[in-house]
Amino acid sequence: MPVLSVLPALLYFILVPMLLVLSHPNITPCRLAQSTALCNSFGLSSVPSNLPQQIEELFLNQNFVLTLQNGCLSRYSSLRLFSCAGNRLKTVEEKAFSSSPLIESLNLANNELHNGHNQFAQSLSALTRLRTLDLSSNGLTEDMASDLLQNLTSLEFLYLSGNVLLRLDESTFKDLHQLKELNLERNMLFEIDGAFDHMKKLRRLNLAFNSLPCLVKFEMTQLVVLNASHNIIEWFITNPDLPETFQLETLDLSDNQLLFFPFLPTHSRIKTLLLSNNQISFYSHLAENNSSNWTTSVEYYNMGKNASNVTVELWDESLHGDISSVELLDLSGNQLRFFPEGFLQKMPHLYWLRLRSNCLQSLNLTVADMPVTLYELDVSNNRLTELHAQPSSANELSNLTHLNLSSNDLQMLPPRVFTTLPSLSTVDLSYNTVGVCHPREVSDSDSPVCAVWTNLSSLKQLYIAGCSIQSLPPSVFEGTPLTHLELSNNPDLAIDQDCLSSLVGTLQHLGLSNTGLQNFDFSPYRHLKFLNISRNSIWELPKSLMTLNLKLLDLRDNLLSTIQSEYATALAEKVQAVYVNGNAFNCCQLEWYKTFKESTALHAVDLSEVTCTDLHQRSRKAMLFNSIECGSRSTEDSIFWYILLFLSVCVSLVGILVIYFLTFRPKVLPRAIKKRCWRPTSY
Numbered sequence: 001m002p003v004l005s006v007l008p009a010l011l012y013f014i015l016v017p018m019l020l021v022l023s024h025p026n027i028t029p030c031r032l033a034q035s036t037a038l039c040n041s042f043g044l045s046s047v048p049s050n051l052p053q054q055i056e057e058l059f060l061n062q063n064f065v066l067t068l069q070n071g072c073l074s075r076y077s078s079l080r081l082f083s084c085a086g087n088r089l090k091t092v093e094e095k096a097f098s099s100s101p102l103i104e105s106l107n108l109a110n111n112e113l114h115n116g117h118n119q120f121a122q123s124l125s126a127l128t129r130l131r132t133l134d135l136s137s138n139g140l141t142e143d144m145a146s147d148l149l150q151n152l153t154s155l156e157f158l159y160l161s162g163n164v165l166l167r168l169d170e171s172t173f174k175d176l177h178q179l180k181e182l183n184l185e186r187n188m189l190f191e192i193d194g195a196f197d198h199m200k201k202l203r204r205l206n207l208a209f210n211s212l213p214c215l216v217k218f219e220m221t222q223l224v225v226l227n228a229s230h231n232i233i234e235w236f237i238t239n240p241d242l243p244e245t246f247q248l249e250t251l252d253l254s255d256n257q258l259l260f261f262p263f264l265p266t267h268s269r270i271k272t273l274l275l276s277n278n279q280i281s282f283y284s285h286l287a288e289n290n291s292s293n294w295t296t297s298v299e300y301y302n303m304g305k306n307a308s309n310v311t312v313e314l315w316d317e318s319l320h321g322d323i324s325s326v327e328l329l330d331l332s333g334n335q336l337r338f339f340p341e342g343f344l345q346k347m348p349h350l351y352w353l354r355l356r357s358n359c360l361q362s363l364n365l366t367v368a369d370m371p372v373t374l375y376e377l378d379v380s381n382n383r384l385t386e387l388h389a390q391p392s393s394a395n396e397l398s399n400l401t402h403l404n405l406s407s408n409d410l411q412m413l414p415p416r417v418f419t420t421l422p423s424l425s426t427v428d429l430s431y432n433t434v435g436v437c438h439p440r441e442v443s444d445s446d447s448p449v450c451a452v453w454t455n456l457s458s459l460k461q462l463y464i465a466g467c468s469i470q471s472l473p474p475s476v477f478e479g480t481p482l483t484h485l486e487l488s489n490n491p492d493l494a495i496d497q498d499c500l501s502s503l504v505g506t507l508q509h510l511g512l513s514n515t516g517l518q519n520f521d522f523s524p525y526r527h528l529k530f531l532n533i534s535r536n537s538i539w540e541l542p543k544s545l546m547t548l549n550l551k552l553l554d555l556r557d558n559l560l561s562t563i564q565s566e567y568a569t570a571l572a573e574k575v576q577a578v579y580v581n582g583n584a585f586n587c588c589q590l591e592w593y594k595t596f597k598e599s600t601a602l603h604a605v606d607l608s609e610v611t612c613t614d615l616h617q618r619s620r621k622a623m624l625f626n627s628i629e630c631g632s633r634s635t636e637d638s639i640f641w642y643i644l645l646f647l648s649v650c651v652s653l654v655g656i657l658v659i660y661f662l663t664f665r666p667k668v669l670p671r672a673i674k675k676r677c678w679r680p681t682s683y
Contacts, residue, residue, distance in 0.1 A: 028048055028050050028051060029042045029044075030042065030048060030051060032051075032052065032055075035054060035055050035056040035057060035078075036055065036056070036057040036058075036059070037051050037052075037055045037057065037058050037059065038059050039058070039059060039060050039063070040059050040060070040061045040062050040063070041061070041062040041063065042063060043063060043064060044060065044063040044064065044065065045063070045064050045065060045066070046065060046067075046069075046072065047060065047065070047068070047072040047073060049075060051075070051076070053075055053076065053077075053078070054078055055076055055078065055079065056078050056079060056080045056081065057079075057080065057081040057082075058073075058076065058079060058081070058082050058083070059083045060082075060083065060084045060087070061083055061084065061085045061086050061087075061107075062085075062086040062087070063084075063086075063087050064087060064088060065084055065087040065088070065089055066087070066088055066089060066090055066091070067089070067090065067091040067092075067093070068084070068089065068091070068092045068093060068096040068123075069093050069096065070093045070094065070095040070096060070098075071095065071096075071098075071099060072096055073096065073097065073099055073100045074099035074100075075099075076099075076100060077099055077100060077102070078102060079100040079102060079103055080102055080103060080104050080105065081103070081104065081105040081106075082097075082100070082103055082105070082106055082107070083105075083106075083107035084107070084108055084111070085107045085108060085109040085110050085111070085134070086109070086110045086111075087110075087111055088111065088112060089108060089111035089112065089113060090111070090112045090113070090115045090116060091115065091116040091119060091120075092108075092113065092116065092119060092120040092123045093119055093123065094119055094122040094123055095123065095126070096123045097123050097124070097126045097127055098123075098126045101126060101127065101128060101129065102129060103127050103129065103130060104129050104130060104131045104132065105130075105131065105132040105133075106127065106130060106132070106133050106134070107132075107134040108134065108135055108138070109134045109135065109136040109137055109138070109159070110136065110137045110138075110162075111137075111138050112138065112139060113135065113138040113139075113140070114138055114139035114140050114141070114144060117140070117144045117147060117148060118147070120148060121147045121148045121150065124148060124152065125150075125151055127152075128154060129154055130152055130154055130155055131154060131155065131156045131157065132155075132156065132157040132158075133152070133155055133157070133158050133159070134159040135148065135158075135159065135160055135163070136159050136160060136161040136162045136163070136183070137161070137162035137163065138163060139163060139164060140160065140163040140164065140165070141163070141164055141165065141166070142165045142166060142167060142168060142172055145160060145163070145165060145172060146171060146172050146173075146174075149172075149173060149175065149176060150175060151175055152175060152176065153175050153176070153177060153178065154178060155176050155178060155179055156178050156179060156180045156181070157179075157180060157181045158173075158176065158179060158181070158182050158183070159183040160182075160183065160184055160187070161183050161184065161185045161186050161187070161206070162185075162186045162187070163187050164187065164188055165184065165187040165188065165189055166187075166188050166189065166190060166191075167189070167190065167191045167192075167193070168184075168189065168191070168192045168193070168195035169193050169194060169195055170193070170194040170195060170197065170198070172195050173195060173196070173198075173199065174198070176199060177198065177199070177200070177201070178201055179199050179201065179202055180201055180202060180203050180204065181202075181203065181204040181205075182196075182199075182202060182204070182205050182206070183206040184205075184206060184207055184210070185206045185207065185208040185209050185210070185227070186208070186209040186210075187209075187210055188210065188211055189207065189210040189211060189212055190210070190211045190212060190213065191212075192207070192212070196220060197219075199222075200222055201222065202220070202222060202223060203222065203223060203224045203225065203247075204223075204224060204225040205220070205223055205225070205226050205227070206227045207226075207227065207228045207231065208227045208228065208229045208230050208231070208252070209229075209230045209231075210230075210231050211231060211232055212228065212231040212232065212233055213231075213232055213233065213234060214233055214234055214235040214236070214237075215228060215233060215235070215236045215237070216235055216236075216237045217237060217238070217239045218236065218237065218238040218239065219238070219239045219242060220246075220248075221242065221244045221245070221246045221247060221265075222247055223246075223247065223248050224247050224248060224249050224250070225248075225249065225250045226248060226250070226251050226252070227250075227252040228252065228253055228256070229252045229253060229254045229255050229256065229274070230254075230255045230256070231255075231256050232256065232257050233253060233256040233257060233258060234256070234257050234258060234259060235258070235259075235260070235263075236253055236258065236262035236263065237262075237263040238263060238264060238265045238266075238321065240263075240265075240266055240321075242265070242266075243267075244267070245265075245267040245268065245269065246265040246267065246268040246269065246270075247269060248265070248268055248269065248270055249269055249270060249271045249272065250270075250271065250272040250274075251264075251270055251272070251273055251274070252272075252274040253274065253275050253278070254274045254275060254276040254277055254278070254330070255276070255277045255278075256277075256278050257278060257279060258275065258278035258279060258280050259278075259279050259280065259281070260280065260281075260283075261275075261280055261282065261320055262275070262321075263320070263321060264320060264321025264322060264323060265321050265322060266321055266322055267322055268321060268322045268323075268325070269325050270322075270323065270325055270326055271325055271326060271327045271328065272326075272327065272328045273323070273326050273328065273329050273330070274328075274330045275329075275330060275331050275334070276330045276331065276332040276333050276334070276354070277332070277333040277334075278333070278334050279334060279335055280331065280334040280335065280336065281334065281335040281336055281337065282336065282337075282338060282339065282340055282343075320343070320346070323346050323347050324346060324347065324348060324349070325349060326347045326349065326350055327349050327350060327351050327352065328350075328351065328352040328354075329347065329350060329352070329353055329354070330352075330354040331354065331355050331358065332354050332355065332356045332357055332358070332378070333356070333357045333358075334357075334358055335358065335359055336355065336358040336359060336360060337358075337359045337360065337361065338360070339369075344369060344370060344371060345368075345369075345371065347371055348371055348373065349371070349373055350371045350373055350374055351373055351374065351375040351376065351399075352375060352376045353374060353376065353377050353378070354376075354378045355377075355378060355379045355382070356378050356379065356380040356381050356382070356404070357380075357381045357382070358379075358382050359382065359383055360379060360382040360383060360384055361382075361383050361384060361385055361386070362384065362385065362386040362387075362388065363379055363384055363386070363387050363388070363405075364388045364389070365387065365388065365389040365397060365400075365417065365421075366388070366389060366390055366397075367396045367397060370397060370400075372396055372397060372398070372399065373399055374397060374399060374400050375399050375400065375401050375402070376400075376401065376402040377400060377402070377403050377404070378402075378404040379404065379405060379408070380404045380405065380406040380407050380408070380428065381406070381407040381408070382407075382408055383408065383409065384405065384408035384409065384410055385408075385409050385410060385411045385412065386410070386411065386412040386413075387405070387410060387412065387413050387414070387417065388412075388414075389414050389417045389420065395420045395421070395422065397421055398421075398422050398423055399423055400421050400423060400424060401423050401424065401425045401426065402425065402426045403418075403421075403424060403426065403427050403428070404426075404428040405427075405428060405429050405432065406428045406429060406430040406431055406432070406463065407430070407431045407432075408431075408432050409432065409433070410429075410432045410433070410434055410449060411433075411449055412449065413434060413449050413450075413451060415437050415442050415450055415451055415452050416452050417451070418451060418452070418453070418456060418459070419452060419454075419455065419456055422458060423458055424456065424458055424459055425458055425459060425460050425461065426459075426460065426461040426462075426463075427459065427461070427462055427463070428463040429451065429462075429463065429464050429467060430463045430464060430465040430466050430467065430486065431465065431466040431467070432467055433449065433467060433468050434449050434450060434451055434464070434467050435449065435450035435451075435467065435468075435469055436450055436451065436453065436464070436469055436471075436472055436473065436476055437450035437451060437452045437453075437473075438473040438476075439452050439453075439454040439455075439473070439475070439476070439478070453476055453477055453480055454475070454476065454477065454478050454479050454480060455478070455479035455480065456479070456480040457479065457480070457481070459480050459481075459482065460481065460482060460483045460484065461482070461483065461484035461509075462480075462482055462484065462485055462486070463484075463486040464486065464487060464490075465486045465487065465488040465489045465490070465511065466488070466489040466490065467490060468490065468492070469487070469490040469492075469493050470490075470492045470493060470494065471493070471494050471496075472493070472495065472496065472499035472500070473499065474496070474498050474499055475498075475499075475501075475502055476499055476502075477500070477502050477503055478502045479502070480502070481503075481505075481506040482503050482506060482507060483506055483507065483508045483509065484508065484509040485500075485503065485507060485509065485510055485511070486509075486511040487510075487511055487512055487515060488511040488512060488513035488514055488515065488532065489513065489514045489515075490514075490515050491514055491515065491516055492516065493515040493516060494516075495512070495515065495517065495520060497520070497521060500525075501524070503525070504524045504525055504526075505527065506527065507525050507527060507528060508527050508528060508529045508530065509528075509529065509530040509531075510525070510528060510530070510531050510532070511532045512531075512532060512533050512536070513532045513533065513534045513535045513536070513554070514534075514535040514536065515536065516536065516537065517533055517536040517537070517538065518536070518537050518538060518539075519538075519542060520533075520542060520544075521542070521544045522542060522544040522545055522547075522548060523544040523547045523548075525548070526547070526548065526549075528548050528550060529549075529550060529551045529552070530550070530551060530552045531545075531548070531550055531552070531553050531554070532554040533553075533554065533555065533558075534554045534555060534556040534557050534558065534579065534582075535556065535557040535558070536557075536558055537558065537559055538555070538558040538559060538560060539558075539559045539560065539561075540560070541555070541560065541563055541564065541567050543567075545567075545571070546567060546570045546571075546574075548574070549574050550574065550575045550576075551575070551576045551577065552575070552576065552577045552578070553571070553575050553577075553578045553579070554578075554579045555578065555579060555580050555583065556579045556580065556581055556582045556583070556606070557581075557582035557583070558582070558583050559583065559584055560580075560583040560584065560585065561583075561584055561585060561586045561589065562585060562586055562589035562590075562591075562592060563580075563592035564592070565591050565592065565595070567592075568591070568592035568595040568596065569595055571596075571602065572595050572596060572599035572601065572602045573599075573601060573602075575602055576601070576602065576603060577602070577603045577604075577605055578596070578602060578603070578604050578605070579604075579605050579606050580596075580604065580606065580607070580610060581606040581609045581610050581611075583610075584613065585610065585611070585612040585613070585622065586612060586613060587612040587613060587614040587615075587620055587622070587625050587629075587630065588614075588615065588627070588630035590612065590622055590625065590627065593607070593610065593622050607622075607623070608623055610622040610623070612625060614629065614630075615629070615630065
């Protein structure tokens with residue numbers, strides 16, 4: 001009876017709140033911020049119908065909306081932005097947007113709108129104010145895209161990346177006269193015949209990651225940014241007959257198959273020219289030795305109209321066009337053996353020149369060959385054997401700050417070439433056989449290839465790893481306030497304590513990996529933050545490391561069997577990150593491991609990979625090793641010997657008692673035996 005009387009009250013308190021929640025129009029899982037509704041990733045299957053009517057932005061990304069039905073947005077007549085990306089949207093009905101004519105930005109990327117594109121096209125006709133449309137990754141073909149974009153005359157930003165467009169012509173975007181930005185990357189485009197000719201306001205065009213074979217008779221003078229990287233383009237040729245100045249500032253043709261430097265406009269404003277990872281070379285030397293076997297010109301015909309040809313004289317260097325405004329030139333990963341005479345001088349504003357991974361054999365650091373504005377020069381991984389410089393002219397390269405000459409084969413190097421560059425801050429000479437000169441015992445006429453590093457007041461970072469350096473002269477860096485010094489991979493290097501003494505007050509990064517290091521006093525270098533002493537023969541952690549406030553310490557691949565407890569504690573308190581794997585750690589001396597693991601301040605990056613050697617000389621994962629195993633063998637042996645000793649004592653006592661009774665009381669023993677064992681018989 002009491003239970004029945006309580007039941008109505010329980011039902012009241014359960015059902016009434018549920019009904020209130022379901023019936024209340026303002027209860028929604030979305031987050032509201034002023035006029036924006038954020039409904040992303042809430043598992044919704046339709047547009048919420050209980051949001052405030054005055055919202056202007058609605059985000060429904062990453063839900064499960066399959067259909068935008070007619071009138072689904074009728075409640076939100078003030079909507080200006082609608083985003084329904086990353087759903088499984090297949091259908092947009094004809095009047096889905098009819099009640100929201102103010103929408104200016106529509107994002108339906110990463111859906112499946114190729115299924116019902118006809119209905120979708122009709123729904124878009126209601127959006128007369130649409131400025132931004134994102135239909136990326138919807139499986140759209142060029143015909144579908146053409147249908148969807150009809151009459152969208154107000155569109156300014158269009159994103160169609162990740163679809164299956166193959167060929168574009170003048171009808172594809174025929175109504176998009178106001179378009180400013182167009183993204184077509186990651187399609188399958190192989191032809192773009194006249195598709196952009198009528199877009200006089202187009203400023204940014206992205207054609208990256210397609211299959212375009214060439215861009216010939218390029219006439220888009222209004223473009224500011226063109227990205228045509230990651231195609232199969234062999235030729236880029238602008239129309240040389242146009243008198244207008246091209247507005248192009250950024251041209252990205254990297255990762256193509258260009259054989260020639262692009263034939264740029266006669267009048268241009270290009271600042272950034274990206275040509276890395278092609279097959280570009282200069283061929284003017286072939287013209288000088290021209291024979292009947294060489295072609296001197298190539299003609300291109302528009303095969304669709306059989307008219308308008310383009311003739312290119314392959315050896316005419318004037319076809320490089322106007323490069324006077326170029327500030328960044330990236331020619332990395334090509335086949336350059338030389339530059340035509342005066343080529344770099346045509347770029348008086350050049351700041352960044354990147355030439356890594358080419359075939360250059362010599363380099364002239366003179367104002368006759370390099371622009372005086374040059375700030376960064378990267379010629380790493382070439383075939384350089386000679387570096388030429390005249391002290392008088394090299395000194396005029398006053399803006400050169402970063403110089404990368406690594407991974408070459410330098411055999412001719414003026415020893416004092418770097419002292420003539422007044423702004424030089426970073427030099428990378430790694431992996432060249434370039435020694436370190438004694439500053440007082442060298443002249444420019446000496447034959448050994450070495451460099452002087454004294455009195456370079458601007459130099460902060462020096463990388464001379466893998467240069468086969470065997471010794472460093474005393475005071476070799478005097479007057480050079482280095483903060484970074486990389487000496488790794490010089491396995492025969494004998495480092496004297498005095499050779500780095502001039503860097504005590506400035507050095508912050510020191511690389512001594514694979515230098516044969518066994519012991520070194522680091523205590524004077526109080527400013528050190530990053531220290532790499534991996535791949536050496538260190539048996540015991542140097543005590544001097546405990547005085548430093550390092551951010552990173554690399555101890556990998558040494559001969560450490562353990563790290564003393566007090567050292568481990570000190571490192572855990574001071575160092576931020578440490579690498580320790582690859583040492584000969586003893587599994588029974590892993591107290592340091594526990595200290596590192598439990599530390600909240602220290603990040604032991606490779607602690608889970610650390611291995612150690614157990615009592616049976618087996619390699620074990622330190623994180624899986626149980627320290628009890630270290631005492632198991634000795635404990636078993638001791639127990640065995642205790643048992644054996646106890647049995648021996650017992651046997652001895654029994655023997656003594658038997659001998660005693662047999663000798664002194666011979667009658668007692670038979671009586672005792674008879675008393676215990678003899679029983680009278682019944683017969």
